[in-house]
Amino acid sequence: MIQIAIADDHALILNGLQKIIASHPDMQVTGAYMNGESLLGGLALQQPDILLLDIQMPGQNGIELAGIIHKKYPSVKIIALTNIEVLPQVKKMMRQGCSGYFLKDVAPDELICAIRSVYEGEEAVHERLRKELTRHFFTSDHPTVITRREVEILRLIADEHTNPEIADKLCISLHTVENHRNRILQKLGVKNTAGLIRKAIEQGLI
Amino acid sequence: MTRRSFGPRYGAPFVCGETSLPFIYRLLMIPLLLACLVLRAQEPGVVIRSGPCDTAEVDRCLERSRQLVEVHDDSVAYYLRMAVQQSYHCNFHDRIIISLTELAAWHFGHSTDQAIRYAHLAIREHQQRSPTSKRGGQIIYKAYNVLAKSYETRGMIDSSAYYYYLLNDVIENGTITDPEYAVAVYSQLALFWLNSHWDVNEGNVEATRFFIERSKAAEAYLKDSSMQAYMSYLLQGAYYFCVGRYDSSRYYYHAFLAQRQRAGTSNATWEAAIYLNISETYLAENNTREAIQYIRQTLALRDRLAGAPRYLLLARLYLSKAYYLEKSYHKSIAAFEAAFRETSGESMLGKEVIAAYQTVSNAYEALNMPQQALAYKNTYIQLHDSLMKKDKLDLMNRLQMKFRVAEKDKALAEQKLIITESENDARRKNSLIAAVSMLTVFLLIVFILWQRSNRHKQHLQQKTINNFQQKMEIASLNATINGAEKERARIARELHDGIGGLLAAAKMNFEMVKATYHLHNRTDFMDGLSLLSEAATELRKTAHNMMPEILLQEGLVEAVSHFCSTVARNSGTHIHFQTSGAIRAFDPNFELAVYRVIQELVHNVLKHAAATEAIIQMGFSEDVFDLSIEDNGIGMPDNILSVRSGIGLKSIAERLKIIHGKMDIRNLPGGGAGIYLEINLQKENIATL
Incomplete structure (x- = not known):
């Protein structure tokens, strides 16, 4: 029997979730809480196997609560069930020790599946978010695409224009030109203007 | 002057010594000058020529003539003529002028006509030959002297005065430094003025005294043995006689x-002149006895007076006058006739001679010899008339001359005064001008400074006002935007938490219903459930767009990154989001503004650009934040590029204004558009964390 606790400030959500869980005989809702305070109080008496935790709640929010609960009761596996679908939030919750992250518009079957797999010790993330996370991981932090403005500046540099001259020509500030220049060096992976020009010619940019 | 009366009964013209005294004196000046100049002729430095022409020959003749002055009068003339001929023969410029001048001086004692002729000749030669030696240059002043005296004798006073004043100028200018010559000229000038006492104001006294003083001053430089020494005694004597x-x-x-x-410089001519002058003083006092005594002393010198026949003539005429005054009429007539027996009166015609005709006429009348008396009277009248005419002219001339001299002095004084005045005036004017201009410049500077500071103040004030206005504008914009943003945040939260929660709950309940009643196959129920799900998603999206929680919690980069991934998901445009530089946090309002701008711009790209690729690039640095958004779409329509309005550009501009950002939009070569933003990071934009 999987014991499940639910924390959400919407009574309707609580009800809905209880009904969904109740329809599965191997699962049992042991506690439903409207806020963090009552949640923490309830957990002190009885720890469930799984906690479905909303993030946006009055008082302490889900992120904070996840951290506290994970530290205090490491055996309780937390699944974030929220309306927030931004990746940093997902990452944050996962970092706090959550085992799963789902949006509230998740299909009930999907949620039940997730509860089972988390109970088995796996991690489960809403499919849409998982795709995004993966892409995010594979996207390097380094900018690689050279903008056409940067190509323009490269050409001006090749034409022996100084930074102030470029600034004049493009009606931008000297600082911005310096920004551009540093960025181009970074993007092409070179250290100085000579390398810049060589690389730019190699890549057919100028 | 009382003594100027021409009373016929008393025979005043004859008696009036003022004219006769200088006349005598004049005669004796010439030999003196002659001597002094001949002495100079022996000085070394004269050009000696070889051959038959020898300057020594000429000098010998001149020396000889000098030695014979008191001995053999005719021989003097002979040697002088020899000297003239010799000089012309050898073309000795200096000697020609010297000998001609000496000859003129000699002729003065005999014929003024000849004297004037030779003197003029000498002057002409001088002008043509421009002598080389100093002596040749100075001799010409003697020619001036001869001319001055000759013209004076002939009553041509203005001509005379002309030459006198030439001489005076020469001495004043310091051209002649010889004190003897200076004394001679001053003496003559003094006597000339004594002669010119014709005006009633005695104006001549001043001039006379002036020249006597000059003469005395010059005399101080003379030695006792000089021919000109003690001349001032003579002048004083003449002066007192005149007054x-x-x-x-x-x-x-x-x-x-x-x-x-005492000095051993006395000679016959001098003595004769002085005796005659003294006798004249006695005649003036009607003391005939003393007068006759001095006249006889003069006549006793007759053998030594060959060079000055005029003295003898005058002595006899004075004697005639003296006898007449004693009423010894026969003796008077005899003396008169004796005078003209020895000398021809024609060339010595003067007032004294004419007066003598009246005396003798009166004498005949007294003797009751009317025919002779009438004859002499007629001669007298004839001569007197001409003389009177001459006298009148003379008078006029003298007055005119005096007037001219006075005028000249006055003019000089006036000129000096005018010059001084004008100098003072100019100085005063200059200082006034300087003062005024300095004051003007000062005032101008003060005014300019005042105006500048004023303008500066105004400028500052204007700037402050402008700044203030700008700040006010930005503040009001800020307030508006902040208000709107707050409202959005409130609505967004309500939507998200309230309606979003309800929708989620409703959906959950319907899910339960579906499970309970096995409605999987009921398409109408399933459609409703899916619509409900869709509504929840849309609501969340809308709420997120209205106020992205992520921006507040995770910052600009995460928010934009999320935004890019979400908006790109449902469109055909692939968005590259990249950053450069050290990512840093900014003020929430700044981040929101930037986020909104990016939101707007990216929406534009997605909606209108029809691009397959877009780049959003943020660059962080110490001083500036830059943003580039490029796409490979169809580019911006021209009207948007030029007008920069529409499609939310206005709201972008407002937001940028608040955060001091600058935006550049352009269509890129090869298609697509580029939007470039740079925002100077000012204090208020940087997060105060």
């Missing part, structure tokens, strides 16, 4: 004679 103080006059005449004899 009617005969005793004083005689005293000075005697003193003069005594000093000259």
Whole structure:
């Protein structure tokens, strides 16, 4: 029997979730809480196997609560069930020790599946978010695409224009030109203007 | 002057010594000057020529003529003529002028016509030959002297005055430094003025005294043995005679004679002249006995007076006058006739001679010899008339000359005064101008400074006002935007938490219903459930767009990154989001503004650009934040590029204004558009964390 606790400030959500869980005989809702305070109080008496935790709640929010609960009761596996679908939030919750992250518009079957797999010790993330996370991981932090403005500046540099001259020509500030220049060096992976020009010619940019 | 009366009964013209005295004196000046200049002729430095022409020959002739002055009068003339001929023969410029001048001087004692002729010749030669030696240059002043005296004798006073003043100028200019010559010229000038006492104001006294003083001053430089020494005694004597103080006059005449004899410079001509002058003073006092005594002393010198026949003539005429005054009419007539027996009166015609005709006429009348009396009277009248005419002219001339001299002095004084005045005036004017201009410049500077500071103040004020206005504008914009943003945040939260929660709950309940009643196959129920799900998603999206929680919690980069991934998901445009530089947090309002701008711009790209690729690039650095958004779409329509309005550009501009950002939009070569933003990071934009 999987014991499940639910924390959400919407009574309707609580009800809905209880009904969904109740329809599965191997699962049992042991506690439903409207806020963090009552949640923490309830957990002190009885720890469930799984906690479905909303993030946006009055008082302490889900992120904070996840951290506290994970530290205090490491055996309780937390699944974030929220309306927030931004990746940093997902990452944050996962970092706090959550085992799963789902949006509230998740299909009930999907949620039940997730509860089972988390109970088995796996991690489960809403499919849409998982795709995004993966892409995010594979996207390097380094900018690689050279903008056409940067190509323009490269050409001006090749034409022996100084930074102030470029600034004049493009009606931008000297600082911005310096920004551009540093960025181009970074993007092409070179250290100085000579390398810049060589690389730019190699890549057919100028 | 009383003594100027021409009363016929008393025979005043004859008696009036003022004219006769200088006349005598004039005669004796010439030989003196002659001597002094001949002495100079022997000085070394004269050009000696070889051959038959020898300057020594000429000098010998001149020397000889000098030695013979008192001995053999005719021989003097002979040697002088020899000297002239020799000089012309050898073309000695200096000697020609010297000998001609000496000849003119000699002729003065005999014929003024000849004297004038030779003097003029000398001057002409001088002008043509421009002598090389100093002596040749100075001799010409003697020619001036001869001319001055000759013209004076002939009554041509203005011509005379002309030459006198030439001489005066020459001495004043310091051209002649010889004190003897200076004394001679001053003496003559003094006597000339004594002669010119014709005006009633005695204006001549001043001039006379002036020249006597000059003469005295010059005399101080003379030695006792000089021919010109003690001349001032003579001048004093003449002066006192003219002012009617005969005793004083005689005293000075005697003193003069005594000093000259003591110094051994006395000679016959001088003595004769002084005796005649003294006798004249007695005649003026009607003391005939003393007068006759001095006249006889003069006549006793007759053998030594060959060079000055005029003295003898005058002596006899004075004697005639003296006898007439004694009423010895026969003796008077005899003396008169004796005078003209020895000398022809024609060339010596003067007032004294004419007066003598009246005297003798009166004498005949007294003797009751009317025919002779009438004859002489006629001659007298004839001569007198011409003389009177001459006299009148003379008078006029003298007055005119004096007037001219006075005018000249006055003019000079006036000129000096005018110059001084004008100088003062100019100085005063200059200082006034300087003062005024300095004041003007000062005022101008003060004014300019005042105006500048004023303008500066105004400028500052204007700037402050402008700044203030700008700040006000930005503040009001900020307030508006902040208000709107707050409202959005409130609505967004309500949507998200309230309606979003309800929708989620409703959906959950319907899910339960579906499970309970096995409605999987009921498409109408399933459609409703899916619509409900869709509504929840849309609501979340809308709420997120209205106020992205992520921006507040995770910052600009995460928010934009999320935004890019979400908006790109449902469109055909692939968005590259990249950053450069150290990512840093900014003020929430700044981040929101930037986020909104990016939101708007990216929406535009997605909606209108029809691009397959877009780049959003943020660059962080210390001073500036830059953003580039490029796409490979169809580019911006021209009207948007030019007008920069529409499609939310206005709201972008407002937001940028608040955060001091600058935006550049352009269509890129090869298609697509580029939007470039740079925002200077000012204090208020940087997060105060």
